[in-house]
Amino acid sequence: MCSTRTSKEPGSRTFFLWAGLWVACFLGWGCAGDGPAPRLSGDDQTLRLAIPSDINSLDPAEAYDVVSWPLVRTMFHGLVDYDDHLDLIPWQSESWSISEDGRVLTFTLRPGIRFSNGRFVTAEDYVYTLTRILDPATRSPGQWLFRNIEGAGVFQDGKADRVKGLSAPDARTFRIELIQPDLTFLHVLAMPFAYPVPKEEVAKHPQDFFAHPVGTGPFVLEKWQRGTYLRFEPNPSFTGADTKLRSIDVRVGGDETLHMMMFERGEIDIASITATGIPAPDFVRVMKDPVLSRQVESQPLNATYYLSLNTEMPPFDDVRVRRALNHAIDRERIVRLISDRGIVAKGVLPPGMPGFKTDRTGYAYDPPKARALLAEAGFPTGFETELQMVAQNDTESKIAQVVQQDLEKIGIKTGLKPVTGATRIETLGRRRTVPFGTFAWYQDYPDPSNFLDVLFNGERITEVNSNNVAFYDNPQVNALLRQAAHSTDMTARLELYRQAEDLIVDDAPWVFLYHPKMYILRQPWLKGLKLNPVWPFRFERMWIE
């Protein structure tokens, strides 16, 4: 029965099968490209970054998150931008004027600006860009910001083939006519949605311009290996201030802990470019480390973390209950628990926002007062409720546990309902669905309307996908917000917003928790990183030294 092994025997075949598969998949992977080098090599001008998951889009009409935006801004520039004091300044416009009634904005474009395909930018490109955002087929998440343009509605409904309020009288003049005067519209134009794209390049890639971006910024996308890495290189057609960086390499994947390891091994230049910044488990160690702590940069963000109290659902339809909850929760403890990476909120607006009221006192931590308010509302022994929160989020888990403990002290038994981020966003915005939930709001632009009008205007309540997740509707507040929205006097409108915020805080549709602070850890050789509350990361200004 003994026989000599030949190459036809199963053992050999199996070996060759496995070996062949192994070689084939490595060849397959190898053909995909080299990717960024694993370690920083001396003084080359390559900025190395890592992000937790792949970005959704590099099309400025589609990208709408804190990770995509700074990358989009390396390739696209727009009419206006912010200086370090958050004042609007001309960027790719030379100047602008606003008509007396505040409805017409006229921009003169800077000459000599070219797209990365070499073509000069004209005013028609801006007409095309904003029309494209409003085109339903583009599915731009930013279309809501541009509906105040004259003719936007009829265009979106398919009753007109152009947006009446957008025009280009000549190659360097771009005119926007608004339905209502709106002082915030310049802020909207500073958002990446409004950065120009060339029509001919979109036509070349109608389905995937997001992966073939062509803009007017200092960088171009050199390679995007989906799920693995992105590489940006200088735009040869760029005529603005020269950037010292020769490339930006972005690795995709891994969580904050992994990125911290990569940072400490010198593989990346910034530990995290998400809003979280330094991961919580490492924060105390980093801040106590004599070397690492010198590499930390921080910036309060224009954002507010809060607990939403659905004012249409009992028992939160009673203002006394809502106030009781505001008095019952120890915000300072929450801030301590997140390693002081936040500022206790006394109202809606964060300190960096115009209209912020410095002398606002908010709700003091006062459990006896909370109990008295509950008793007054008919709940002397408390009640049972459920707090919806996102399970994967460590910060929210900590907040939820503090809330649970604090409310227990005044007799409110709080069950925790963990959901995914996707479920939270849908259910919280659905009317009469979630009584009590954690949430946060990050600004779109630095104006109080982006908080107060969007989140508390009762006239904006919708059955589903409402941003007013407390379903708060106070006619007095609505009137103030309406008046402020149409005001062309900045001082007067800020005062109107302060009055509106006073009423909102008094009505307590939220438990105002804290305003987050971003802490960033950079390598000592990385220069030019200056955090900004609107654009925390401006990569094009950085260099390696």
Place this chain on the structure above:
Amino acid sequence: MATRIFYRLLWGIVVLWGATTITFFVAHAVPSDPARVYAGANADAETVARIRKEMGLNDPLSTQYARYLGRLIRGDMGVSLVTGERVSEAIGTRLPTTLALAVTAVVLWMALSVPIGAFTALHRGRPLDRGVLVVATIAISLPVFWLARTLQYYLGYKSGIFPVAGMTSWKHILLPALTLAIVTAGYYARLVHTGMVETLNQDYIRVARAKGVSEPRVLFKHALRNGILPVVTVLGLDVATLLGGVVFTENVFALPGIGTLALQSVFTLDAPMIMGVVIFSAVMVVGANLLVDLLYGWIDPRIPHP
């Protein structure tokens, strides 16, 4: 035999249809709105409503299902609702990484488990065998995410022997593969052990020994081929599972594979991508089952072909 294979394939199609249908309705039963996820937290209700319409999400579920199935039959798995990427391309781009991880892991764990299983079978009941059993049990019980992070910390971050994470060279695959190999090799070693113990008691082995065949030759030439038969079934299914994506390992090591794609799709409720990954995994499992049946007949001609 061809008829049998045909029927097996037909049955495979029925299984795939079942998996597709269940996944489709489960994905749509989750209380969430893909249009809202795509539009982001700040977009207003009208924007979300318009995006919903453009995505075709306002149609009745049955219409959406029929449309999806129709496209699928034509080989079109659709487009991601979140990234706009074609689902088939997304899977194709991630497959080499997952395949490299799966093959390397299998090679490693087989290289560990077969000699260990054969050796302990020879020394059955002795202290060495019991010691290996304890180690194998511990290895089987290790949570993969914990082991992955531990190996990553000590062998990657601390010592620098392996890259910490990512997929920029072949070295990046070794540590994740080792993670999978450690947690799996113990189980396979026990499978080989059991198979070998049974085989070593067979008459033909005694005959071979009586004829003076050397012990290594008895073991590796005569006994192993029959002793590893149980491994083939399990291995086929395990490889299929690995190709369907190794969620924890890929995520800890930031590998751009099918597992990472699956997880991201679930978090963003990207229904076409979720369904694409599920269908792909189902194809792998159905295919692996068929392959295992064929391999059985190939390895042991006494077993009838399917």
